[in-house]
Amino acid sequence: MEIINEANQLELQDYAFSKKGVRQNRILYLLLKNKSMSTAELCNELNCSSATIRNDLRELDRMKLIKRIFGGAATLDDTYGCIPMKEHLEYARSEKELIAEYVVTNIIKPGQSIILDMGSTCLALARQLSNIDFDLNIITNSLLNAEALSQNPHIYLSMPGGSYSIPSDTFDCAWTLEYYENIHPDYYLTSANGVSTSGVTLTMTTDMTRALIKQKISEKAKKVVLLCDHNKINKTCFYHMCDISQIDLVVTDDLCSPDERKAFLNLGVDVAFAEDTQFSVK
Structure with a gap:
């Protein structure tokens, strides 16, 4: 039984290895590590514009992966990936x-x-x-x-x-x-x-x-x-x-x-x- 069909798997792979996918995954890692961060802090860490970060935060919030807060975002996930x-x-x-x-x-x-x-x-x-x-x-x-x-x-x-x-x-x-x-x-x-x-x-x-x-x-x-x-x-x-x-x-x-x-x-x-x-x- 296939887990996901080939087209969906290729689409997921394309996203995972894209510049956007890598950036959003990095945002999630930083939020897991720090619990919450301001938009300015994320811009500094990722060397991106505030518009890019805000768009990423909107998408991640829409997917229920983070919680947008005033001036930044906080994690909803656990810290499993950040503990040695x-x-x-x-x-x-x-x-x-x-x-x-x-x-x-x-x-x-x-x-x-x-x-x-x-x-x-x-x-x-x-x-x-x-x-x-x-x-x-x-x-x-x-x-x-x-x-x-x-x-x-x-x-x-x-x-x-x-x-x-x-x-x-x-x-x-x-x-x-x-x-x-x-x-x-x-x-x-x-x-x-x-x-x-x-x-x-x-x-x-x-x-x-x-x-x-x-x-x-x-x-x-x-x-x-x-x-x-x-x-x-x-x-x-x-x-x-x-x-x-x-x-x-x-x-x-x-x-x-x-x-x-x-x-x-x-x-x-x-x-x-x-x-x-x-x-x-x-």
Whole structure:
């Protein structure tokens, strides 16, 4: 099933790599980082005219990505993309480690090919994979993942390269997207900022090409496994990564409330709760 049709995907790519798209994405990053900024401050940061910035702010406000305030704008989004990944790992750390342990024990088998996504839950998994004693082929766009995985001689490690973002710990650019065109892994182990019956979604982060890259890999992988702690359930963010029907398995922690557990089971896909060896299926 196609995530978006080819025409729409090309249109989104054109916008993502355009001067306007890069500028508006930079505005969102600055607002995420600073919470609010004046029009004059944004003009100074981006070396643009006040008319250009005001037009950008109107468009972003219309898309409900920011809130226009007197003389400037403020963020509506969370700060996920601005927190260094090592710090983000500390949030819900025990849940992420439980998820990682479940994946190593129950999903990954010798000789498989895996694309391991960026993100704090995937970083927890990379650190556990650094201790395996069987061969694996792993591709990752995360420098922190690669740092952990490179210590294990059983892992054949590849990276796509591209432009590196320190806050999000990922390589994202047009060349990165092209790299995945001819890749067909056994598993895509990925994470997201929100999951609901509406789909798997991502917040606006430092480079909107990340959503395109995740979409592309989801199309290419034989199986897609979503790793997310219970805090992500029933949360919908800006970017649509894929439909929930394109996820083969959701792995979450066993620390969720009864309502959160019910919400996971209502997704309509297989759900594995870490510490629980049985799959719960809607």
